[in-house]
Amino acid sequence: MSQTxxxxxxxxxxxxxxxxxxxxxxxxxxPGLDEDTVRFISARKDEPxxxxxxxxxxxxxxxxxxxxKWAHVHYPPIKxxxxxxxxxxxxxxxxxxxxxxxxPELLRTYEKLGIPLHEQAVLAGxxxxxxxxxxxxxxxxxxxxxxxxxxxxxTFKEKLAEAGVIFCPISEAVHSHPELIQKYLGSVIPQKDxxxxxxxxxxxxxxxxxxxxxxxxxxxxxxxxxxxxxRNTGQxxxxxxxxxxxxxxxxxxxxxxxxxxxxxxHAAVVELIALEDAEIKYSTVQNWxxxxxxxxxxxxxxxxxxxxxxxxxxxxxxxxxxxxSAITWKYPSVVLRGDDSVGExxxxxxxxxxxxxxxGTKMIHMGKNTKSTIVSKGISAGFSENCYRGxxxxxxxxxxxxxxxxxxxxxxxxxCGAHTFPYxxxxxxxxxxxxxxxxSKVSDDQLFACQQRGIDSEKAVGMIVNGFCKEVFxxxxxxxxxxxxxxxxxxxxxxxx
Amino acid sequence: xxxxxxxxxxxxxxxxxxxxxxxxxLNISVNLGEVHAIMGPNGSGKSTLANVLSGRPGYTVTDGxxxxxxxxxxxxxxxERAQLGLFLAFQYPVExxxxxxxxxxxxxxxSLARARGQEQPNTAAFIKQVRLLAASVDLDPQFLKRGxxxxxxxxxxxxNEIMQLLLLEPKLAILDETDSGLDIDALQVVxxxxxxxxxxxxxxxxxTHYQRLLxxxxxxxxxxxxxxxxxxxxxxxxxxxxxDKGYAWLT
Numbered sequence: 001m002s003q004t005x006x007x008x009x010x011x012x013x014x015x016x017x018x019x020x021x022x023x024x025x026x027x028x029x030x031p032g033l034d035e036d037t038v039r040f041i042s043a044r045k046d047e048p049x050x051x052x053x054x055x056x057x058x059x060x061x062x063x064x065x066x067x068x069k070w071a072h073v074h075y076p077p078i079k080x081x082x083x084x085x086x087x088x089x090x091x092x093x094x095x096x097x098x099x100x101x102x103x104p105e106l107l108r109t110y111e112k113l114g115i116p117l118h119e120q121a122v123l124a125g126x127x128x129x130x131x132x133x134x135x136x137x138x139x140x141x142x143x144x145x146x147x148x149x150x151x152x153x154x155t156f157k158e159k160l161a162e163a164g165v166i167f168c169p170i171s172e173a174v175h176s177h178p179e180l181i182q183k184y185l186g187s188v189i190p191q192k193d194x195x196x197x198x199x200x201x202x203x204x205x206x207x208x209x210x211x212x213x214x215x216x217x218x219x220x221x222x223x224x225x226x227x228x229x230x231r232n233t234g235q236x237x238x239x240x241x242x243x244x245x246x247x248x249x250x251x252x253x254x255x256x257x258x259x260x261x262x263x264x265x266h267a268a269v270v271e272l273i274a275l276e277d278a279e280i281k282y283s284t285v286q287n288w289x290x291x292x293x294x295x296x297x298x299x300x301x302x303x304x305x306x307x308x309x310x311x312x313x314x315x316x317x318x319x320x321x322x323x324x325s326a327i328t329w330k331y332p333s334v335v336l337r338g339d340d341s342v343g344e345x346x347x348x349x350x351x352x353x354x355x356x357x358x359x360g361t362k363m364i365h366m367g368k369n370t371k372s373t374i375v376s377k378g379i380s381a382g383f384s385e386n387c388y389r390g391x392x393x394x395x396x397x398x399x400x401x402x403x404x405x406x407x408x409x410x411x412x413x414x415x416c417g418a419h420t421f422p423y424x425x426x427x428x429x430x431x432x433x434x435x436x437x438x439x440s441k442v443s444d445d446q447l448f449a450c451q452q453r454g455i456d457s458e459k460a461v462g463m464i465v466n467g468f469c470k471e472v473f474x475x476x477x478x479x480x481x482x483x484x485x486x487x488x489x490x491x492x493x494x495x496x497x
Numbered sequence: 498x499x500x501x502x503x504x505x506x507x508x509x510x511x512x513x514x515x516x517x518x519x520x521x522x523l524n525i526s527v528n529l530g531e532v533h534a535i536m537g538p539n540g541s542g543k544s545t546l547a548n549v550l551s552g553r554p555g556y557t558v559t560d561g562x563x564x565x566x567x568x569x570x571x572x573x574x575x576x577e578r579a580q581l582g583l584f585l586a587f588q589y590p591v592e593x594x595x596x597x598x599x600x601x602x603x604x605x606x607x608s609l610a611r612a613r614g615q616e617q618p619n620t621a622a623f624i625k626q627v628r629l630l631a632a633s634v635d636l637d638p639q640f641l642k643r644g645x646x647x648x649x650x651x652x653x654x655x656x657n658e659i660m661q662l663l664l665l666e667p668k669l670a671i672l673d674e675t676d677s678g679l680d681i682d683a684l685q686v687v688x689x690x691x692x693x694x695x696x697x698x699x700x701x702x703x704x705t706h707y708q709r710l711l712x713x714x715x716x717x718x719x720x721x722x723x724x725x726x727x728x729x730x731x732x733x734x735x736x737x738x739x740x741d742k743g744y745a746w747l748t
Contacts, residue, residue, distance in 0.1 A: 445591045448553050449645075451575035452585050453605035453661065454612065463604055467595025467644070 029086040035059060037085050038202050044086065045171045045206075050182065058191035058201030065195045071358040072387045072419055073327050075300065078265055083235070085203045163219050165249075166211040170238055173209035180211055184242055188271040188308045188335070196267040196329075197304040204238035204269065212247035212278070221477060223252040237268040243278035245311060252477060254285040266325075268303045276311030276338065281319070283476055284332075285484060288324035293494065295354025295383075298326025305332035309341035309367075317344040318361065319475040321484045323491040326355060331389065333362035336370035336398070343372040346472040348484070350465075350491055351384030351416070360390035360421075365398035365431070374405040377469050380416035381492055387419040394431040401431045409439040410468050412461065412492070462489035500700040501527040501550075501669055505561035507725075508549045516557065519545040521725035523561070527669070530697040534711055534736060535704045537722035538744045543704045544588060546722070547673040551585040552578050565669060580612035582668030586658040586675045593645035598657070601645045602627055602664060609665065627664060633693075634660045635686050652683040659690035670694065671702045676710040688713030708740040721747055 029040065038059045042052040067078070160167050166177060174181050191201040212218050243249050253270075266288070274280050282305075291298025301324075307316035318332040334343030345361035363372035372392065380386040386409070394401045409418035420437055442464050450460030466473070466485045473481045506523040509516035519542045527533050537543050549556045550563060552575035563570045565583055573581065593601065607617045618626075628638045634656040646654050655675055662670055672691065676684055691714050695701050703714060711719075711733060719736045721729040721744065728747050729735065 440594075443591070444554060446593050448575060449587065449591045449593065450601075450604075452551055452579050452587075453601070453665070454576050454579040454608040455604050456574070456576045456608070459604065459608070463596050463600070464593060467593070467597075467600075470595060 029084050031082050031084045033080055033083070033085055033203070041086055041203055041205070045174070047171075047174055048178065051174060051185075054186070054191070055202050055204075058198050059203075061192045062195065062198035062202055065192075065198060068195050071329050071389075072385065072421075073329060073356040073358050075327055075356075078300070080199075083265060085236075086205065159219060163216050164213040165216065165218055166209065167222055168209055170204075170207045170209040170240060173240075177209070177211065180242065181209070181240070184240060184271070184273055186271075188273060188306050189269055189304050194304060196302045197269050200236045200238060200267050200269040200304070204236045207238040207240075207268070209239075210241040210249065210251065212243045212249045214244045215246040216244075217247065218249040221250050221252055235266050237266075239268070239270040240273075241271070241280060241282070242273045243275065243280050243314075245276040245278060247275075248279045250281040250283070250477065252283050252285075252480065254287070264298075265300045266302065268305075270303070270305040270332075272305075272307030272316055274307065274309050274311065274314035274316050274341075277313045278311060279315040279317075280307060281317045282307070282332070283480060284318075284320040284322075285480060285487065286320065286322045286324050286328070287487060287491075289326075290324050290353065290355050290491075291326040293353045293382075295326070298355070299324065300327045301325035301330065302327075303330040305330065306335065306362075307333070307343070308335045309338050309343060309370075311341070312338040312367070313340045314338050315342040315344075317342075317346070317475070319344075319346040319472065320348070320359075321472070321476070321487065322347070322349040322357060322359060323487055325357075328355075328357040328359055330359045331361055333364065333391075334372065335364045335366065336372065336401075337366045338370075339367040340369045340371075341367055342370070344475075345372075345374045345376070346475040347376045348379070348469045348472045348488070349377070349386060349388075350379040350488055351381065351386045352491055352494075353382040353384060355382075355384045357385070358387040358389055360388045362391040363393070363403060365392075365394045365401040365403070367397070368399040369401070370398055371402045372404075374403070374407070375471050376405075376407045377472055378407075378409045378418055379412065379465055379468065379488075379492075380409070380418050381412040382494075383415045385417045385419070387421060389421040389423075391423040391425070392433060393425040394428045394433070396427045398428050399430050401428060403431070403433045405433075405435045406471075407435070407437040408468070409437075410465065411439065411441045412465075458489070458493065461492055465489075465492065498529050499526060500529050500531075501525070501563075501565055501702070503550075503561070503563045506546075506549070506558065506563055507560035508545060509557050509559055510545060510555060518559075519725055520549065523722070523726055525702075525720065525727060527700045527702060529700055530695075531718065532695060532701040532703065532714060532716045534716035534719045535702060535722050535727075536706070536708075536719065536736065536739060541722045542725045543722055544673055545725075547585055547588075547671050547702075547704055550578075550671060551575060551583060576608070577612075579667075580609055584662060584665060584667035584670045586655075586662060586670065586672040588673040588675070588677065590646050590649075590654040590658055592647050592649075594647050596645050597642055598645050599624065599627065599641045602641075602661065605661075605665065627660075630660050630663050633663070634690050636660060651678045652680065655679060655683065655687055656690075659687050662694055663690055666694070667699065669700050669702070671704070673704045674706060675703075676705055676707065684710065685713060708736045711736045723747060 035056060038055045042055055189197050191198055210222060241251060272280050272282060288299040288301055309316055316334045322328055332345060336343050343363050349357045349359050351357050360376060361374055374390055376388045378386040378388055388407050392403045407420055411418055418439055422435055424433055426433060442461060446464060447457050447460050451457060465488050473484055476484055503523060503525045506520050508520040509518050511517050535543055549558060558571050565581055568581055570578055603623060610617045627641060631638050631641060636656050646657060675687055716733055719731050719733060720727045
């Protein structure tokens with residue numbers, strides 16, 4: 001951190017708040033992480049004392065924690081002191097002035113994904129690109145557009161407000177709904193949960209906050225960054241979703257378009273809380289920059305996601321399509337505390353070139369008659385390594401718990417790896433636990449059979465991989481499912497032939 | 498008019514350092530409207546010929562030429578050869594789990610149409626057409642919803658190949674021992690399909706071990722392939738002679 005004192009910075013902020021385009025450059029924090037950094041971030045957001053203390057407690061604990069080494073991934077040590085922990089909106093002046101100046105390779109990919117021109121411009125960071133107020137997807141998606149750690153627009157706010165739904169940046173919710181934040185922040189993923197969760201708790205930048213009141217069915221799919229630029233939203237996103245008794249919400253996170261990002265480390269935290277009879281469906285499409293074909297560059301995506309089925313008959317469902325990032329370390333989990341609660345995890349993880357993924361889930365059964373379903377589809381191509389790691393734990397209190405796990409791996413080519421690490425801990429004899437696993441390979445004969453009918457090898461692989469992932473795509477919201485299919489094809493480019 | 502011209506074709510199989518010569522100067526010429534049967538002992542190169550013509554990876558053409566409708570096949574990728582109108586009915590049709598037969602057929606027809614600058618067929622009409630064709634080769638339309646060849650019996654797989662032949666209407670159909678492993682009823686269905694397909698604007702190359710198939714599909718020419726070359730050609734009577742005497746007198 002620079003010599004500037006916190007007070008100066010707080011003062012600077014009050015000027016800043018008058019408009020977003022004031023002296024932006026001065027708002028960027030020098031690399032480094034100490035207590036002052038944490039205080040700065042908190043002050044910058046004008047947070048109440050309790051939250052500053054909460055961050056500091058997390059930071060104090062983080063300093064005592066060793067970096068986790070158990071995942072089946074390899075990377076050079078991360079230099080935490082070389083990272084800047086607050087990324088302010090960058091001056092756009094040096095961005096490309098029009099689409100003509102954008103890397104044609106990137107545009108070709110956008111085209112393949114079927115992204116309209118004006119959105120391509122936004123995605124590629126063209127200066128003065130027109131941000132459409134409503135994404136082309138249609139009017140059923142509310143988008144909380146987040147740019148550079150600061151939310152600047154929220155659509156559909158009124159319609160949501162009518163239903164009593166709160167959907168806003170978490171930094172705003174800290175002020176507008178402090179009681180909910182104080183009660184639930186860290187209630188599912190405590191500050192000390194793990195190394196990266198602790199880091200996130202100390203320095204989280206921003207993210208989304210959702211509250212669905214009792215008995216309300218959220219009138220639309222909620223989406224934070226749907227297609228709209230995710231550039232520098234902050235390396236340390238924090239999302240909190242609370243579904244009160246009897247409510248229902250479907251939330252979409254991510255974007256199929258490839259994202260360029262200078263930040264190498266991303267450590268997000270997502271907490272979900274479902275009360276009695278409530279249901280949360282959380283879908284993710286992750287396509288961060290995976291590095292080049294030689295494994296240079298790319299994002300480290302170390303995410304902690306967990307949901308709590310707190311009330312009886314509640315349900316939490318995670319669906320994810322992971323194709324990006326150089327390294328993915330991610331286990332969206334469900335704690336099934338309420339009786340008769342249901343947890344689901346549907347995952348497609350695709351790795352190509354030198355990508356590494358260690359992903360899966362944890363289903364923690366505590367309540368009676370709790371049920372969980374895990375369907376994981378791992379696809380490895382190139383020289384990549386793809387691991388499924390999953391835990392099913394049946395506590396002594398979980399009478400008649402039921403789990404079904406299906407874990408399939410598909411290999412493309414002879415240089416990649418697929419690994420499965422299932423953990424089952426059963427402490428109740430009434431439990432029924434099933435685990436199915438398979439490994440298969442896209443064979444040369446299959447490819448040739450397709451080619452002989454006029455289908456080129458790239459399309460053929462896409463078709464076979466899409467077929468392999470069908471069970472998971474079925475769980476995605478319709479328009480996402482189509483895009484996810486295209487995304488897999490694009491991500492596998494060069495994997496054959 | 499000449500459809501397929503194969504001249505002095507030499508081809509090897511295997512990786513770079515351990516190539517084995519299989520075709521050693523093969524000549525064959527197929528005109529539109531003709532059916533050619535290629536017979537020969539095991540290991541003579543019959544299936545290799547089908548694989549080399551269709552461009553299966555693992556084979557290398559070392560000499561000679563092969564053209565389809567005056568286009569040099571050796572220059573083309575396998576899917577481009579298919580788009581040009583070359584169809585191979587596989588000896589061992591492969592299973593593709595997760596991809597339904599209907600989806601596979603639509604992808605095929607769409608790819609071919611796109612490559613030829615034609616309009617892609619309307620989906621509803623397409624599904625109807627495929628169902629009718631399936632019924633015409635005694636395939637239960639339920640099979641169309643399953644993965645490609647997934648859980649099909651040997652006979653069902655072969656009927657599926659013939660159904661594809663009828664759907665795609667290629668210029669040249671190469672049938673690689675489509676008759677092997679079929680009972681007499683299935684054999685008749687297959688033969689009936691091929692007879693329905695053939696006309697003055699296409700050609701058929703039948704690769705077979707047995708004379709039996711030729712009772713149902715009458716060839717215009719019969720060739721005997723031995724040690725990578727055509728050693729004898731004739732009309733249908735040659736097949737009968739082979740049935741009688743075996744191959745030994747020729748090789």
